[in-house]
Each structure stands twice: as structure tokens, then as C-alpha cells.
Amino acid sequence: GAVVSQHPSWVICKSGTSVKIECRSLDFQATTMFWYRQFPKQSLMLMATSNEGSKATYEQGVEKDKFLINHASLTLSTLTVTSAHPEDSSFYICSGRQGGSNEKLFFGSGTQLSVL
Amino acid sequence: DAKTTQPTSMDCAEGRAANLPCNHSTISGNEYVYWYRQIHSQGPQYIIHGLKNNETNEMASLIITEDRKSSTLILPHATLRDTAVYYCIVRVDFGNEKLTFGTGTRLTIIP
Numbered sequence: 276g277a278v279v280s281q282h283p284s285w286v287i288c289k290s291g292t293s294v295k296i297e298c299r300s301l302d303f304q305a306t307t308m309f310w311y312r313q314f315p316k317q318s319l320m321l322m323a324t325s326n327e328g329s330k331a332t333y334e335q336g337v338e339k340d341k342f343l344i345n346h347a348s349l350t351l352s353t354l355t356v357t358s359a360h361p362e363d364s365s366f367y368i369c370s371g372r373q374g375g376s377n378e379k380l381f382f383g384s385g386t387q388l389s390v391l
Numbered sequence: 392d393a394k395t396t397q398p399t400s401m402d403c404a405e406g407r408a409a410n411l412p413c414n415h416s417t418i419s420g421n422e423y424v425y426w427y428r429q430i431h432s433q434g435p436q437y438i439i440h441g442l443k444n445n446e447t448n449e450m451a452s453l454i455i456t457e458d459r460k461s462s463t464l465i466l467p468h469a470t471l472r473d474t475a476v477y478y479c480i481v482r483v484d485f486g487n488e489k490l491t492f493g494t495g496t497r498l499t500i501i502p
Contacts, residue, residue, distance in 0.1 A: 281434070309490065318478075319435070319492040368434045370490075380490055382434035 277303045279371045281383025288359055289391055296354045296386045298369030304349035305371030309380075310342075313366040325352055359390045395479045400497040409466040411496050413479030416460040421483050424455060424462045428475040429495070435478065438464065474500045 278301040288294050298308060307326050311319040323339075325331040325346035333339045341363075343355040352371075356363055370382040396414040403409040415424065425440040439446055439453045441462075446453045452465040466473055478495040 279434075311492075318494050319429075321489055321491065324489065366432070370434070380437065382436070385432065385434045387432070 277301075277371075277373070277381045279305075279369065279381045279383040281369050281386060283386055284384065285387040285389070287389045287391065290360055291358055293355055293357045294359055294388060296356075296367055296369070296388075298352045298354070298371070298383050300350045300371040300373075300381070303371070303373045303381075305352070305373060306349060307372045308346055308352040309370045309372070310344060310352075310354050311368045311370070313368060313385075319368060322354075356388065359388070361390045364388055364390045395481060395493050397477075397479055397493065397496045399494065400499070402499050402501050403466075403469050404501050405471060406468055409469040409473065409498060409500070411464040411466075411477050411479075411498060412461065413464070414461045415479070415481045418459050418481050422481045423483070424453065424459075425480045425482055425490075426451070426453065426464045427478045427480065427492075428473075429478070430472075430475045435492075438477075469498075469500045471500050471502065474498060 280299045280301050282297050286294055309324050310322045312322050313319045321334050322337045323331045323333045323344050325344050327346050327349050331344040341357055346352040366385050366387050368385045370380050372380050423440050423442050426438040427435040429435045439448055439451050441453045455462045476495040476497050478492050
């Protein structure tokens, strides 16, 4: 099946620094990518939706200036957590979808972010 | 999107069939039933999806009631590696970008 590669798997950073998470679709072109956040023992919460070449659409309550999303190509999307704080510590997951169908939306393996 | 209701947790003995129910009484005619699972500290994994007919693949079977208000995911011979949170989601197949996750069912396979 299609593969979405997400890096890094985990990252520890100091408060105030920025962290970039990469999400690549390895064997398909992801016209749409989704970014989720998951706190311990909770479900996935959608943060934003990005379409290649256009600005991301953020969910209510998600700060677009804090969580910068770039989807410059059909195989790469990045999420940058700017000026990270301890409350941003979470599990971040990306997913990619080929074309317009929701069939078999493919997910990355996630990134555990810990902000000290 | 239609809302789904799943039990919070379930146990199943290793080697037995695991039957995971999902209620989606407000599902509309063009919405599919999707199942994903998430093993601890990993991204979700697609399992199966269907519209109204029962579906089977190498991982599982999906049984959808005739009125489409509920469905059951069946793992025919559960193994310890099937321990995960299972999410039932109803979605249209095209358009409307979001895929919204509920709380899911935490399935524990007992040795």
C-alpha cells in the first residue's frame, strides 16, 4: 500500500525554539495533506488541511501563526511549531490523500514532540 | 459528518473472533463507513470501508446492517498484535476535506 513517511519520530526541544516536522508521500502524489494532534489517551484532533500550492485551512482554535504548514509539492508537507512551549508537547500525525477520494487515507507514523 | 458511537473498550481472547460494533444512526445515503486502527504511539492504519454491502479483505470483515444505522468490524482470528484503538468513521467518499476521529474502542487481546 501507499506509504507516508514522517520525520522525525520524536524530538525534544527547549521552550521558545521552533521545530519542523516533515511528511512525505513516497509512492503517490498527495494532493491533500492533513495534520492532526493527539494528546495522551485522547483521540486525534484535526489541526489543518493543506492542498498543494495553496494556503492551509486551519481548524477553529488552531493558531496559524504558531503552526506553520507548507505544502509546496505533491509529495512533501511540513509543519513548523514556532516558539514551542510545554503545552505544545503532543503527538503530531500527518496524512496524505491521493486525488479527491477518501478511500484509504494514508497516515504517517507520527512525531512525539516534547518541549522542556 | 454523521456521528458514530462505539464502546469505550473491549477484551477478546487470542485466537477468537473480535467483533467491534459501531452505531451511526444518522448516516446519510452517500456516506461510507470507514474503519481505522491505531496501535500505541503509531499513526492510524486503514482497515476496511464499505457503503452498504458487506466487505471482506485480508485484515477484516465489515458487516453493515440493512438500514445502515450500525455496523460491525470482525477480526476473524485475533492476535496480540491486534491490540489497538479502533475508530469507526462515516464519511462521504469525495469532497469535504475533513476526516474526523471519535474516541474509538480500545480493544485488548488477552493471551
